[in-house]
Amino acid sequence: VLTHLVPPFCSGVITGIFPIAEVFILWRLTPIPYYRRREIPIFHPLTVKPAQFLVRMLIPTAIFGFALGVLRTVASNIVLPAADLTMLLVMGAAACLGMLITIATIFISKNEGHWDLIFRTLLPFIALAAISLPFLDSPSSLLACLALIVGYMCFEALMWIFFADLAQEFRLSPIFVFGTGRGTLALASLFGTLFAMTPIGDASSMITGADYGSGALLVLFALILGYVLSPRQREVKAIVAAPTEGVNVDQGTEALKKHIAALDEKDATAEKAPAPESEEPQETPQDAEEGRRAKGRFHAQCEAIADRYLLSRRETEVMFLLAKGHNAAFIQDQLCISKSTAKTHINHIYRKLDIHTQQELLSMVEAAKREAYDSENNPPRR
CATH class of the missing domain: 1.10.10.10 (Winged helix-like DNA-binding domain superfamily/Winged helix DNA-binding domain)
Known part of the structure; x- marks a missing residue:
């Protein structure tokens, strides 16, 4: 609401300030790095069996990406460009509601530690967003827009939680999981966007026409199919490769070891002064x-x-x-x-x-x- 009521230049400044404020918050919450603690990470990311990983994770991710692309396109072309104050307040209420639903879901499922409960909790709100598509041009358009924004926000949060939980729970490389997962999601979202802009029946397109029914049914079908094909915990355990003896340590860990060894050697050199007879003997190189x-x-x-x-x-x-x-x-x-x-x-x-x-x-x-x-x-x- 604030960025729509102020002049364009000021709204741009306000929008640019938010990421700068986030930097300070992230800096305050970042743990002490290993090189300052002089410690070596005691874990190594585990690997996966590529073929099984492709089938069990990337295929349902692609299906979810298609549904996400449809909802995102409708929201960005129909709801977000609205300039009247009532619609802006509805979008603000939807943003707060979506945030509260996501936080409550994470809090409820934190003792479970698995994404399956989060899927079962958030998917009904996403399905409600798909059901609201045919009502965007009806007298109940405000409620439909509210449901659409809430469901879309829950959908975006759900996929981020899914990838983060998968990497954290099974000690997979976050770069690998988010790289393949978000890449697949973005590519499939592109197809969802193209579908939303493609002529359907007598309507010129799903965005400008009044026929949203076929799009809603397809999104619901994609949600059901994606959830049915999504991996369960025992299935992910089966595709995580067991650690092998003599696992190769990455170059970053090796560089960290050399850095810590250099710091230890520097400290040892600084403390080489002979100790008085009353003090205990210093540690020998063999002891070190x-x-x-x-x-x-x-x-x-x-x-x-x-x-x-x-x-x-x-x-x-x-x-x-x-x-x-x-x-x-x-x-x-x-x-x-x-x-x-x-x-x-x-x-x-x-x-x-x-x-x-x-x-x-x-x-x-x-x-x-x-x-x-x-x-x-x-x-x-x-």
Whole structure:
């Protein structure tokens, strides 16, 4: 409403200020980077079986993209260009309602941790947006526009949540998941846009004509088909490739290791001054090397547990700090997250590992340590 009531130059300035304000918020919420903590990530993104991934994820994503393209085109060509104040207020109410529905859905499903519940919650609102298409030119056009904007916003949020949840839950590369997922979604949305602009029956097009019925039915059919074909958790587990021994570490991790080693060497050089006789002897290079090896073995043990139980990235970081004996308050400060978020991650870790206390986690890591020691010192006979 504000950007429509002020002169065009001022509305452009207001629109440009919002991303700048977001930068400050993101900067405040960004965790402390690894190079400043002098730590190495203990997780590696897992890979997928390409053919199965294509069928189980990209095909339903393409179907959803087609429906999203139709709704987006109708909203941007019919509802958004409206200049009267009543329609602007309706769009503002729809934006607030869509945001509240999405936030409430995420809050309700946070203990589930899977996208299936979010799909079941938000798809009815998206279906209502498709049903509202034939009523855009009726006396109930305001309600139809409200339903359309709410459903469209929920649809956009749903796909972002789906890709983020998929990458987080199964430790897949976010660049890979969002690259293939959003790319497929954008390409399919283009076909949905072309369909919305194509002549249908006697109408010149779905946008300028009055016949929205066929478009509404096709969008509903695409929503149902996309949901039926969308992957379930057990199916994604089947297409995630199991980690192999000697997994290649990416160049970024190698560069981070060299950077941390250089910082450690610099600190060691600065502290090489001979200690007084009353002080304890300084650590020898052999002791430092043994300490680095022990730290590396501890990382490997935690990573093995994370791979075995498919812990997410953040859960792996939290589990590593828990295994070192730290509590939720320390994890909160170390990872720059809220205390409730830290406790939620801890509860998810305990549930996935089928344990109940931090002591059980320490025992599990100790057992992994003994297994690694036995495998190193007692190799299997052939």
